[in-house]
């Protein structure tokens with residue numbers, strides 16, 4: 366008989382959901398009252414989020430100036446937003462994966478972002494006028510970007526205080542899981558969330574011209590997380606859970622169902638990722654296009670990787686075609 370180790374929920378960790386202007390809703394910041402007063406993630410750079418954070422910290426007997434460390438799970442704007450402000454009042458040390466600093470630097474650079482988005486939209490078959498709308502919409506988020514710098518870099522499989530860091534790119538290029546080494550609870554950021562399959566956001570091209578296949582990478586990362594020995598998990602959105610393997614398996618099942626749906630809508634003579642996105646998300650509003658395109662492209666790349674679809678590059682635009690076996 367298999368013995369399953371039960372771990373207690375930590376009473377040293379406190380969840381603080383903070384408002385975001387994004388469809389995802391509240392983003393969690395966690396206060397850890399260990400040897401050091403530590404925050405995991407830093408919400409969004411808005412007065413609303415700051416108000417909620419300082420109020421909840423106050424109820425827990427902590428002032429923002431008392432914070433000693435901030436650990437960041439990834440570079441998205443609903444997770445790093447208040448790190449500068451907290452650091453300014455407290456002098457806290459900010460820990461992040463080296464990729465976080467690189468991605469934030471890139472987000473600051475408006476022209477680099479434009480070049481990247483134009484290139485990605487073009488190869489996915491998005492009409493130019495619509496690509497410009499996507500770019501304009503993404504630039505609206507720039508006001509949420511505060512000055513940012515990390516003080517200490519956390520690499521894969523290294524220790525940071527009582528925590529071990531595990532690099533888990535997929536949802537973003539920078540996701541890190543922090544595991545309390547002794548007590549085996551984990552901060553899972555947006556890598557693992559109960560009842561939510563994280564969107565594998567389209568990646569920018571690296572210096573060597575390669576754009577990582579987000580969902581392929583995510584599935585590999587998820588498999589690695591499944592093999593960890595973990596107790597309670599504390600995600601970037603929503604409530605904690607204690608059964609990480611069940612949550613991983615449910616996420617894989619959801620990805621599989623999405624895969625089947627994608628296979629069903631692809632026309633027999635093939636289509637571009639943009640056209641397939643339109644077939645899958647018929648009621649999508651324009652601001653949602655980038656996220657829908659990310660999801661669709663992720664599945665197309667995964668299916669091609671699994672040998673279930675053909676992918677051809679024709680005049681700089683990707684086309685996906687069903688295999689003969691998939692027909693009928």
Ligand SMILES: [Zn+2]
Pocket residue numbers: 389392441443444555601602
């Ligand atoms: Zn998030």
